[in-house]
Amino acid sequence: MTDGSVLGLITTRYAYLVVVFVATVGLYMMIANQNLVKKLIGLNMFQTGIFLFFITSAYVVDGSSAIVPADGAGGPFASPLPQVIVLTAIVVGVSLTAVGLALIIRLYAEYGTLRADALREVIADE
Amino acid sequence: MSDVFLPLLVAIPIVLSVVPLIAGLRYERAGWPIAFVGSITVTAIAGYVAVTIASSGRLIHALGNYPQPYGIELVGDELSALVALLIAIVSLAVLLYARTAGPRGNAFYSGYLLLTGGLFGVALTGDMFNLFVFLEITSLVTYALVASDRTSGKAAYAAFKYVFLGTVGASMYLLGVGYLYVATGTLNMRDLQEAIASVGYGDPIVQAAFGFILVGFAIKVALFPLHTWQPDAYTYAPDSVSAYISALVSTASAYALIRITYGVFTQSFLEANDLIVTAILVVASVSIVVGSLLALMQTEVKRMFAYSSVAQFGMIVAAIGLANETALFGAILHLLGHGLIKAGLFMAAGVLATAYGARTVTDYAGLSRRSPYAVGGMTLAGIALIGLPPSIGFLGKWFMALGAVEAGAWGVAAVIFASTMLTLAYVFRLVEMLYFRSPSAARTDESAAVEVPDASTDGVAAPDGGSIDRVTVAQVAIVVSIGITVIALGFSWELFADYLDPVLGRFFA
């Protein structure tokens, strides 16, 4: 199942590829896009990629969600810990987005632009 | 059970942080007293915890009584106790300073308390993911505080830059934690230490995990070339905030790096991975040199101090990479010392800016006569920053240099020695301005009364500048006492060595 071929990699580890793809797109967007809001979206995507990575790592073959009955029967279960972690991380991410958006509003109110390059120019002139 | 004080340290400020906002609805000036009560309380607790740890060893508190290694635990050992004490003391000093210096709104005091709680969390947590949460609490509040100067959009832009780089740094750290979890299945630091050893130090996943974590912290402590967020943030933040974050936020991250490198990955990991060690040493050495040179090129004083931090943290990270006990001891001393020194320098810069509107190096001409005490405190802190004896800076430098020599890292040793010259260059640029140059505008004023300004206590009496009234005796007193403290701590190595002996013993078993 886990042979070394590229095809094997794609078919068995595709989740990781998606993770890398999402994170990279997010990072690229954050760096290359001049729009502040889109930069923030990029940042969110980058983080989402990392969250997905955690979720992926919790996967257990044929595992069900970790709702364990009182007698402890059932299973195998997917690991609950990364999911808890990601829940927390999402909360952190949301707060972060809120702070970021608040700053964007502040910058827009001050300079009347949402473009990073324009902003840099205005600030350099100040 | 004294370990319950550990969660209290974290919880009290965080819970209290909502109070100023709520109370502010009714009482406009409720913020400062609440923050003060909270700060005094945590300082007392931190002191008590530090003493307890000295007598009875490390304290471990399982949050919510969840069994280990699944639950989150708070660990107070000698190192975290020292960092907690530093956080408590500097917080208190900043609070006293900020009373008149501002920012004054209740929101500031809420943020202040939240930041304090977050920093305590970073210092005390024993869980990798929990550390991420506390780092993010710290960072989020820092972004907000940096932007809290409403007079200019520059602060907001600086904070915005900080948001991106800070978040990427934290995410890198989180990714590293994820790798570790994949490799070992646990996130408890004490547990991880053994788990990583059993997985093997040469395992690529473990190596990658360390790599991500290292890059994450390199951004957080602002190593060159990942430092770009920091100068703007320190420069445009309000003076109190600059003092606070420069003294503590990067310090907490560097502490976390020490904790993870030696408490989780251990010295054996570094010994097994030469390439990683070399990378750390090279980046850190470059950071020392470039940071100092950039500091030398600045005209704005706060920006100069910001770049100085790049260099100083380069020194600390280099010592972490040297992987021997002497160097690490030096790094810890320098970490604590640098926190105090930078707090003193930024507060002194704040005093001079408030009193005379002096923000650039040239503005500082001749200020020693108008404000001899604040300038004196600044000079003492500057001397400690250079690492001239006797001062805490010298102790740190001595042990780091000795560690580098012991490790046979001659290049690092040379950079550490040379850093004296580099730091000297920018510190004495200021000192020369302050003491040996008269502002031509104030020339007549001076020749009329050469000796008199010396007499004016703490500069309050000097009528010049208009806004001198806004500087209180308390602010100047804090600056001076920090200056004296960093010099006096130059005789304190034994205290620290005895206190840190158990934790260094654990790190270098």
Place this chain on the structure above:
Amino acid sequence: MSEIVTDIRPVAAVAVSLLGTILIVASHRRPNLREAWTVLVSVGKFAIVASMFPAVLAGTTFSYSLGSVLPGIEFVLRADPLGLLFATLASLLWIVTSFYSIGYMRGLDEDNQTRFFAAFAASLSATMGIAFAGNLVTIFIFYELLSLATYPLVAHDETDRARAAGRKYLAYTFFGGGVLVLAGTVLVYWIAGTTDFTAGGIEALAAADPTIAQITFIVLAIGFGVKAGLMPLHQWLPEAMVAPTPVSGLLHAVAVVKSGAFGVARVVLDVFGPEVLYQLGMGLVISTIAAITLTAASFIAIRKDHLKQRLAYSTVSQLSYIVLGLGLFGWYGLIGALLHIPAHAFMKLTLFFCAGAIHVETHTDHISKMAGIGKRMPVTLGAFTIAAAGMAGTPLLAGFVSKYYMLIGGVQMGATLTPVAYYLVGALLLSGVLNIVYFWPVVYTAFFEAEDAHDAKPLVDFQLGGEKRSLLASADGGSGRSNRPRTDGGVPDDDRQDADDLEDADKTQDVADDGADDPFEPKELIDDAEPERPPVDSEQGEDDIDEGPTGVIQPDFAPGDGRFEYDDSEFDDSDVAARLHPSDHVAENENETDAQADRTDQVSDSSTDDDTHDVSAHDDEGTHDHHHEGPPPGGWRHITGREVLVGSETTWFMLGPILAAVTGAIALGVVPYGIGFLELIEVIVEGVGVSPP
């Protein structure tokens, strides 16, 4: 023999002037009280140090630890023979310098006197710390403190030049101290696990890897050598001469540079030990660097026209004697080197004090402007002559004894160990000759030339490699009333000024209409002549007077002009401030009976009058030596013996210290055992395991 006694006195010696610093700052509003503290503390310090002298001579070592600075390293102050040698010297000369600096600072009515005296006391505190430091870390701490404490003294004037000198000073000394000495200390600690000074050397260093031991020694020796002015790291020293003269004198001839030399001595004697050093082959290396330095510095000194600069290079050269002697392995070399520490201190202090007195009284700094000054300041220049003769190694003076020992040491080493030592001896002898070459012109100019008849000093006045002359210029040169053949006729400004005086008088050449040309014309006439001064004059005068610090003066006649520009009396005229201020002038106006009255007059003058020398000098950020050097229009006033006694030459605040210092220099030459230093040195050298032959 070496009994170690716990005693607080070494600490007290350090603490007393630290206390003095606080008292001085505290009493900044009352100058008299402040100066009283300075004197009181200096006397107290010397008393403390002197009280230890007999016991140390008998073999006791006083030691006191203030706790631990670093693992295994105590912050210990220990009065052993070597430390006491330096401490006695510094504290003794501090008393002398205290008086002198009071006279000097008041004479010039300097700004920031409180800072000056406070920093001065702090420097002495650090110097004591260096002397009594019991290990490398302690000495390093005080070494850095000394750099810090002396920085305000160097940058005292707050002019651009002073600040630049301060920067250079800091850069050099912290490179030496903060980088090299620290590195060396770390290395020693790493190798030996201790940095305690041990007479005869730390044992573990002897067993260490020779390469690392060599590197360690070089790093330490150069680190301390920076303060001792070892080439090529000597450049801060001449620059630092911008400081007030008491600073140059005490700190740059006694405390700072000697702490460098003393540091090298500690490293040689108590860290490595002469024995180990010889085995490492390092003694000769350091001696050779020193030999090169002393020769080169002597040559440079010859070309310096600024007196203090010449003295500075002389210091560079003389300090290398000490370092050279330390590198000579054996009884005589070491004794000579150590004896040269006090010998040079007494002589160089005299020389600097003289330079300072000349500056205060006449505002003259350049040797070329000192023609005939011997009659104005006979005692000062007399003391200068004696000290200069001592520097050159004239018997019966301090310099002779130490050099004699070093020469014997060198010859002995050459005969028994390595012929290289003969070259070192050669360098010593050559330098003695060069000493005469650079000191004799000062004496000659002062005593054997007149204001209106002195000749150009070819080595000083002209660019290296000669310069192009016009016929006219050589014709002019021929007119100089000199008993020495003129090597050059293109007389540059300051010499030419006087030559021109003659020329104008003799040839009645058409030089405007200034009656001021006659040096003996009363001053009132000059005042009258002033408005008629041609406009070109002041401009040209400015150009003329702006000579480089090297003392190389550009010829100042305009090409094709056909005649010379106007002489010095004219730009003296153009500078009212200068004419108003110099004490000569004041003394001339008064009936010169009560010199004290003159002085008060002068001081009040400078503090009240906006146009006085000090204010203008500080205002234009220039130096003291612009516009008002050289003799006053009427020529130097002749001071007789009786006038000297009442303080007409200079105040007793300055004359006393000069005489005290020169007495020390003579005593050390006539009865070297009599004043204890030589005996103490023998104890030191025996202590490190080198026995007399």
